[in-house]
Amino acid sequence: MIIGVPKEIKNHEYRVGMVPASVRELVNHGHQVFVESDAGMGIGFTNEDYTLAGAEILATAAEVFATAEMIIKVKEPQAVERAMLREDQILFTYLHLAPDLPQTEDLIKSKAICIAYETVTDSRGGLPLLAPMSEVAGRMSIQAGAQALEKSNHGRGMLLGGVPGVEPAKVVVIGGGMVGRSAAQMAVGLGAEVVVLDRNIDVLRALDAQFGNKVKAIYSTADALEKHVLEADLVIGGVLIPGAAAPKLVTAEHIKAMKPGSAIVDVAIDQGGCIATSKATTHADPTFIVDDVVHYCVANMPGAVPRTSTFALNNATLPFIINLANKGYKKALLDDANFLKGLNVIKGQVTYKEVAEAFNMPYVDPRTAVENA
Numbered sequence: 153m154i155i156g157v158p159k160e161i162k163n164h165e166y167r168v169g170m171v172p173a174s175v176r177e178l179v180n181h182g183h184q185v186f187v188e189s190d191a192g193m194g195i196g197f198t199n200e201d202y203t204l205a206g207a208e209i210l211a212t213a214a215e216v217f218a219t220a221e222m223i224i225k226v227k228e229p230q231a232v233e234r235a236m237l238r239e240d241q242i243l244f245t246y247l248h249l250a251p252d253l254p255q256t257e258d259l260i261k262s263k264a265i266c267i268a269y270e271t272v273t274d275s276r277g278g279l280p281l282l283a284p285m286s287e288v289a290g291r292m293s294i295q296a297g298a299q300a301l302e303k304s305n306h307g308r309g310m311l312l313g314g315v316p317g318v319e320p321a322k323v324v325v326i327g328g329g330m331v332g333r334s335a336a337q338m339a340v341g342l343g344a345e346v347v348v349l350d351r352n353i354d355v356l357r358a359l360d361a362q363f364g365n366k367v368k369a370i371y372s373t374a375d376a377l378e379k380h381v382l383e384a385d386l387v388i389g390g391v392l393i394p395g396a397a398a399p400k401l402v403t404a405e406h407i408k409a410m411k412p413g414s415a416i417v418d419v420a421i422d423q424g425g426c427i428a429t430s431k432a433t434t435h436a437d438p439t440f441i442v443d444d445v446v447h448y449c450v451a452n453m454p455g456a457v458p459r460t461s462t463f464a465l466n467n468a469t470l471p472f473i474i475n476l477a478n479k480g481y482k483k484a485l486l487d488d489a490n491f492l493k494g495l496n497v498i499k500g501q502v503t504y505k506e507v508a509e510a511f512n513m514p515y516v517d518p519r520t521a522v523e524n525a
């Protein structure tokens with residue numbers, strides 16, 4: 153198969169779809185890989201590193217899109233990239249469609265085969281291609297929150313861990329999955345008071361087993377959520393209903409009633425955010441203030457640590473990329489029900505229920521869609 157890796161173009165996004173070691177694996181399997189010039193420069197990989205791994209370098213994204221049968225990216229395709237997709241081309245990347253009508257419409261129009269990293273599942277009910285970036289973003293959320301609490305950033309002027317004789321900050325994490333657990337780990341490490349809310353009791357049990365009495369693992373009712381959010385110095389939003397727009401659990405009234413100078417980091421912003429006052433921001437301008445609460449809502453947080461993130465992402469995506477290339481998308485998807493969950497749009501049809509529901513569009517069963525493609 154001919155595989156293309158364009159340079160990422162989202163604001164301050166330096167991750168890349170494939171590192172040279174991944175290219176070498178694909179080439180060893182008999183595939184051809186075309187990489188856009190300087191695609192890996194942001195993490196220290198030169199064009200020569202890629203050619204030594206067996207790739208060919210193309211000068212522009214337009215040439216990569218025109219040449220490749222399968223495009224491997226990191227972030228959802230931006231409008232100019234979507235315009236370059238064509239019928240039957242495979243796109244394998246993060247998509248986050250449910251909160252993004254323009255992208256969904258463009259992918260439908262393209263008639264491409266669009267497989268989202270974030271909805272691929274595993275046999276234990278996990279999200280193996282989202283998990284590594286959630287670990288990064290969860291850990292980063294505490295760094296971002298700590299900065300937001302600094303006075304010069306309009307925060308309350310609090311150190312997360314306090315000092316001897318002074319209380320630590322209260323960190324409230326909504327959602328105890330990959331993001332939530334990683335955030336809790338960092339917040340505990342810094343000495344904050346940590347509460348995690350989730351509505352899955354097994355998740356609460358796992359938190360209890362991991363952190364003991366260093367984390368209060370609380371069942372997430374509207375009542376519990378309101379109590380802890382109003383007491384919080386820092387709120388981390390990490391809920392997910394896979395593939396769906398995030399539920400707005402923290403309301404504008406909650407934000408009004410929070411302490412002046414408190415902060416929120418809405419990691420779930422890539423699915424639209426779980427805080428009513430959130431709107432997506434960029435690494436160039438990551439925060440804004442609503443009712444004296446500092447909001448950090450960067451939708452590509454792992455892009456700030458692209459070296460760590462690219463390796464972590466590639467470790468997870470490589471076996472799936474190899475499968476797609478070796479077997480073709482039909483066999484790769486039909487052989488693996490968990491991989492098939494990644495298919496969101498194919499040849500103009502929406503094959504992910506929550507996306508179809510979000511936009512009142514017809515839903516087509518993915519297996520049927522692939523079999524008929």
Ligand SMILES: NC(=O)C1=CN([C@@H]2O[C@H](COP(=O)(O)OP(=O)(O)OC[C@H]3O[C@@H](n4cnc5c(N)ncnc54)[C@H](O)[C@@H]3O)[C@@H](O)[C@H]2O)C=CC1
Nearest residue numbers: 285286289327329330331350351372391392420451452453
């Ligand atoms: N902004 C960014 O750069 C990044 C954002 N993310 C996003 O972070 C979000 C969380 O991802 P993961 O932790 O991997 O998901 P996950 O599936 O591991 O965890 C989500 C948790 O939310 C819980 N939950 C669902 N509804 C809830 C409710 N009403 N109250 C409390 N808990 C509830 C679930 O039980 C689950 O434990 C996703 O939207 C993901 O796309 C992930 C990586 C980077």
Ligand SMILES: CC(=O)C(=O)O
Nearest residue numbers: 285422451452453454
């Ligand atoms: C998951 C996601 O949105 C990211 O890694 O940027």
Ligand SMILES: [Mg+2]
Nearest residue numbers: 408409410412
């Ligand atoms: Mg207030």
